[in-house]
Amino acid sequence: MKDTSVSHSDLRGLPADKVRAAIRSGDYAGHTAGLAAGKLQCNLAILPEVYALDFLRFCQRNPKPCPLVGVGDTGDPMLPTLGRDIDIRTDVPKYRVFKDGVMAAEVTDITDIWQDDLVTVALGCSFTFENALLRNDIPVRHIDTGRNVPMYRSNIDLTPAGPFAGQMVVTMRPIPQAQVEEARQISARFPQAHGAPIATGDPADIGIADLSQPDWGDAVEIKPGEVPVYWACGVTPQNVLLAAKLPLCITHSPGHMLISDVAEDAETTILKPE
Amino acid sequence: MKDTSVSHSDLRGLPADKVRAAIRSGDYAGHTAGLAAGKLQCNLAILPEVYALDFLRFCQRNPKPCPLVGVGDTGDPMLPTLGRDIDIRTDVPKYRVFKDGVMAAEVTDITDIWQDDLVTVALGCSFTFENALLRNDIPVRHIDTGRNVPMYRSNIDLTPAGPFAGQMVVTMRPIPQAQVEEARQISARFPQAHGAPIATGDPADIGIADLSQPDWGDAVEIKPGEVPVYWACGVTPQNVLLAAKLPLCITHSPGHMLISDVAEDAETTILKPE
Structure with missing residues (x-):
């Protein structure tokens, strides 16, 4: 666990990139409700590529609980369609790591366990x-x-x-x-x-x-x-992933979401390349 | 080519399932503009599973030209989320078959060339x-x-x-x-x-x-x-698929769309199971 030195109220009113910087540095590992107002926040599912096609099909078929807002390239931790310089290994305040459907750890950084076959899937959230x-x-x-x-x-x-x-x-x-x-x-x-x-x-x-x-x-x-x-x-989707007992699956911890640079009222969730 | 015995005007005003039945039987192989009013019609891309994850990522990242409305299971020609008894091998009036990025045939039925590794992707259309x-x-x-x-x-x-x-x-x-x-x-x-x-x-x-x-x-x-x-x-998406020179790729012929049972103004494009 990182040593967290910044409070939720310190981050209120800051833009999304500043909030993510505090999370990435380890200064903040709390919940994200009310932060980066106006920006889309995301549920997170990271899973091995061999399951990714079926999981994307599952999300497409269940758009109300599983609204697809971003998908990373296999093995690539960056998510350019959701924001500038988002590194999914460090930019979420808290993660849950599941092995064979059982929670194995709750961590603030997944750099050590990142694998070349992982695919990141980001889903919209009720905030x-x-x-x-x-x-x-x-x-x-x-x-x-x-x-x-x-x-x-x-x-x-x-x-x-x-x-x-x-x-x-x-x-x-x-x-x-x-x-x-x-x-x-x-x-x-x-x-x-x-x-x-x-x-x-x-x-x-x-x-x-x-x-x-x-x-x-x-x-x-x-x-x-x-x-x-x-x-x-x-x-x-978290429940469904756990029930499928994947050998490895990583989600955000409840309330500890990925903060994107996408406006909540944007027509699509895809940012243009710079 | 099927022998076509029904005209576009014969089909006007008929419900989607009756129009698809005329297409499946080979009685109609014309364009679908103005048919099954109020139902979503779809652009079609059928490709080998090995390319499907990247193609779904591509559609997710380019939602304006490539609005994903349905994805079939690998090798399964049925599309239950888009309509009752839709068999993608027979229910589109005309198909184009591409090999290595070059059109190899234009046909009214793809039953003979269907493969166990094919994935159907349906995209919304401007109608x-x-x-x-x-x-x-x-x-x-x-x-x-x-x-x-x-x-x-x-x-x-x-x-x-x-x-x-x-x-x-x-x-x-x-x-x-x-x-x-x-x-x-x-x-x-x-x-x-x-x-x-x-x-x-x-x-x-x-x-x-x-x-x-x-x-x-x-x-x-x-x-x-x-x-x-x-x-x-x-x-x-058709252009992009051709440029990628997949060994096999099947699309609808221009204007000859898949007619779904999904209402054009439905909140999602996913039908509930019966």
């Missing part, structure tokens, strides 16, 4: 549409109360590809009834970040027994007049 | 946003005059992946000045079909010497008060 909801005065309970978003296993089957299959993980945000349609329209503008909700209302409809018992994250209160609204969640 | 322009009373000159859309090689560099690289091919449609912004907004709603224009105005800005001399298709008149508007074109 993007949450920021848009907040900008439009739609409350986001877990942010307002300083918690992690509640996540649930649903019974919604994913479209399989090769060894990758399973059910969708969803997040839940309670939205005032009168704002549900607006929340749908706003999030639908961000297909690179899970897009429109996948369900609203009764959790039993999508196989969730008890909203007060999330599978990950923290339960949040649903106030009178609010409706639970469910979005596809970036934990889905 | 989708043209239909939306027409519905909004924005004129589309080449359709109004019964011509093929004019296509031009531009100097816009593509983002390379493996053996795939080159410059973007663009289409041009003259749009009345007062409707250019509306045309932009309408086409931007269809990222699965090339999205918003990539340029407007002076052709020299994107390396086109003479609009009256298209590289493919037919020149169209630009009337006083109209502005040339350029969109990314689905000929781009």
